[in-house]
Amino acid sequence: MINNAEFSKRLQKVIDYYSESASSFAEKVGVQRSSISHILSGRNKPSLEFVLKVLDTFPEVELYWLMNGKGHFPKSISIPKIEKPPTPKKMNQDLFTNSENLDSEIPKNPELKNVEAFQNLNHNISKGKKIDRIVIFYSDGSFSNYEN
Template identity: 60%
Template sequence: MINSDEFSKRLQKVIDFYGESASSFSEKIGVQRSSISHILSGRNKPSLDFVMKVLSTFPEVELYWLLNGKGNFPAESKKVNSPDLFSNPSEPISKLSNPQETPSNQIPNQILNTDESKQIERIVIFYTDGSFKNFENAK
């Protein structure tokens, strides 16, 4: 059985980690603001639908950690060691990619050479099997 008090603490940790308010968090996962409030206060227990919405919106949250407090948050296993795509945006992608990849799998240089006043913060690539790769700008 899930411990509602401990679950609400972990949910609050997720909300704080992403710098969200309860209102903005509820909008992102697609639930009513009152649902978040009731879960955080311990009045209601989270539904399976609620938990699944959190997991699908925030892939760094592990199911076992969210429900039982065991494991890590943010999830270490989902972080991908990847080349630093942000260190030199004018460097061709082909130098950063596996040379055996076909050009159709490479990100065109036009995407990286955008307005110089803007910097890319993060690129997430989602695969059809549900996995993803996360490339973050090391600031």
């Protein structure tokens, strides 16, 4: 159950955080000024519609914090930790630790057996530019690296 006095304090904190007056806050949220006044004084309980309008208008407000004081205000946004993928050099070392011959990784298509063939595939390459390196990534996570 919502404690009106505590909810009023949290709502006032939101209003103060955004440097709003009660009337400007009401206008932004889309409710009558008297509604804000009655909620702040403890006369009325906030409706679900009012709470949803506040959350929609001010995304930094956390629902559980506003309703029962649990959580944080302003909402702390946590960025998920992304594991750094291994560098191509490291991956290359891992793939060829058994001294495998790189030539065995060259595609079987005779048109793609060397870098010159790759260069001839794309006739739209600007004059004077030369392909320096080609890396092919396979669906199993491995790759082949071809350097000129």
